[in-house]
Amino acid sequence: MNEIPEVTGNFHIGQVVMHRRFGYRGVIYDVDPSFMLSDQWYEKVALSRPPKNRPWYHVLVDNADQTTYVAERNLRSADDPKPIQSPFLKSYFEGFNGRFYEPRLRSN
Numbered sequence: 001m002n003e004i005p006e007v008t009g010n011f012h013i014g015q016v017v018m019h020r021r022f023g024y025r026g027v028i029y030d031v032d033p034s035f036m037l038s039d040q041w042y043e044k045v046a047l048s049r050p051p052k053n054r055p056w057y058h059v060l061v062d063n064a065d066q067t068t069y070v071a072e073r074n075l076r077s078a079d080d081p082k083p084i085q086s087p088f089l090k091s092y093f094e095g096f097n098g099r100f101y102e103p104r105l106r107s108n
Contacts, residue, residue: 009033009055009072014093014101016081017059020074021048027084027101029067029092030058037069050074060086 011017015028035042035052042052050071057075059068062084083096093101 009057011055011057011072011075011077012100013103016078016084016100017057017075018078019059019068019070020076024064025062025078025084026059026068027062027086027089027093028057029060029088032056032058035071046071048074060084060088060092062086 009031011028011031013028013031016025017028018025033055035056050073055072057070057072059070059075061068063086065087067088081099089101090104092104094104095102
């Protein structure tokens with residue numbers, strides 16, 4: 001029986017990151033083990049054609065009321081993880097501990 005290898009990401013929920021190409025800061029609030037949106041979205045938005053079989057991250061954008069969906073290769077860890085400003089922070093996180101955001105416990 002062939003087993004599907006587990007894909008592990010380089011980043012984690014609550015981590016402050018920078019987008020390599022566009023330079024914005026943000027915090028990761030969710031992770032998909034591989035690309036989970038439509039092929040139409042990928043063709044229209046993912047112009048650099050990052051791999052679909054690697055992790056993709058949901059990111060709250062600093063100083064904006066938007067989120068983004070970013071391929072792993074387009075992110076890097078923030079050099080100085082300062083707090084970000086987003087109206088959605090309290091929906092996902094308890095607070096910032098100086099290094100990362102502490103996820104809010106979710107009930108199903």
